[in-house]
Amino acid sequence: MGDGALRLATRAELSGLPLEVAPRLLGGELRTVVTIVGVAEEVRLRITETEAYHGHGTGPEPDPGSHARMGRTARNATMWGEPGHLYVYLSHGIHSCVNVVCGPEGQAGGVLLRAGEVVFGADAAARRRGVATPLSRTALRDLARGPGRLGQAVGLRHPLHDGIDAIGGTELHGARAQLWLRERPVEPTSGPRVGVAGVAGTAAFPWRFWIGDDPTVSPFRWGRGAAEAAA
Numbered sequence: 001m002g003d004g005a006l007r008l009a010t011r012a013e014l015s016g017l018p019l020e021v022a023p024r025l026l027g028g029e030l031r032t033v034v035t036i037v038g039v040a041e042e043v044r045l046r047i048t049e050t051e052a053y054h055g056h057g058t059g060p061e062p063d064p065g066s067h068a069r070m071g072r073t074a075r076n077a078t079m080w081g082e083p084g085h086l087y088v089y090l091s092h093g094i095h096s097c098v099n100v101v102c103g104p105e106g107q108a109g110g111v112l113l114r115a116g117e118v119v120f121g122a123d124a125a126a127r128r129r130g131v132a133t134p135l136s137r138t139a140l141r142d143l144a145r146g147p148g149r150l151g152q153a154v155g156l157r158h159p160l161h162d163g164i165d166a167i168g169g170t171e172l173h174g175a176r177a178q179l180w181l182r183e184r185p186v187e188p189t190s191g192p193r194v195g196v197a198g199v200a201g202t203a204a205f206p207w208r209f210w211i212g213d214d215p216t217v218s219p220f221r222w223g224r225g226a227a228e229a230a231a
Contacts, residue, residue: 006180011167013181014083014102017059018052018109021102023188023209025050025111028181029119030098030166034155035174043121043154045144047113049210049217051193053099055079055108063207065193065200068108079108084167086177088151088158095148096158100166100179114194114208116144117216118153125153146218186211192230194220201226 006029014021025047033042055068055076063069067076067089078087079101087099087110103109118125118140125143126133129152135143144150151157156164156175164172166179188209192202199205201223210217222230 005183007183009084009167009179009181011082011084014100014167015104016102018054018102018111019059019207021100022050022052022111022207023190024181024185025100025113025179026182026188026209026211027186028179030113030116030154031120031178031180032154032156033176041121041124041155043125044119045113045116045150045154046119047116048214049113049115049208051112051114051209052207053110053112055110058103058107058109063200063205064198065196065205066108067110072108076108078163079110081105081163082165084165084179086156086161086164086166088156088162088164090158091148096151096156096161097147098151098154098156112147113150114147115210115216115218116150116153117141117214118143124155128152128155141215145216188212191220192226193223194218195223196226197223198225199229202230 031044053066054063056071068079082105085101091097098113099110144153160173164177166177169178189212190206190209193208
């Protein structure tokens with residue numbers, strides 16, 4: 001097999017801390033098939049940018065940027081479950097964002113899929129995003145550039161698809177998902193997480209990982225109070 005060969009992920013590979021798993025997902029693919037009114041459409045997304053988030057009691061230091069920092073709630077319950085499921089949450093009341101649940105069951109952890117390249121099913125992804133086709137080079141680059149766009153492109157919606165199993169591939173509300181990993185991991189670039197408030201969005205938490213120079217990686221921006229905390 002070549003260095004870029006892909007294979008289905010296993011739960012064991014996702015049982016480590018999110019901080020360990022997040023760079024491992026780079027170059028892998030999230031593949032979804034979503035059926036609406038009898039029409040099934042597949043999208044394959046090459047993952048180019050991720051962020052790690054640890055829940056309460058997970059890892060050696062508290063993560064003030066995590067949804068699960070204060071413990072288990074109805075919103076973050078999926079993060080405490082079996083690794084390999086997808087935590088799909090609503091951001092700003094609009095955007096469905098997709099996370100891979102990591103760590104042992106009973107410990108909260110997730111890896112946010114921040115950005116990716118649509119390598120199959122671009123027309124379906126564009127239709128979901130309301131982007132005109134044929135796609136320009138810039139439009140193709142931007143289809144899944146950022147977590148809200150990514151969620152739209154792969155067709156996973158909160159709350160319908162929260163908890164969908166990306167290892168077993170079981171259908172949930174008309175959708176199936178699979179996570180594929182590279183045989184040989186890529187060398188990641190790392191830095192502060194994007195748009196995360198306070199110290200959690202500074203170099204104290206360099207928990208964002210991306211493929212260097214990849215055009216689909218989202219631009220960095222400071223979260224509320226993060227620039228001041230970093231000074």
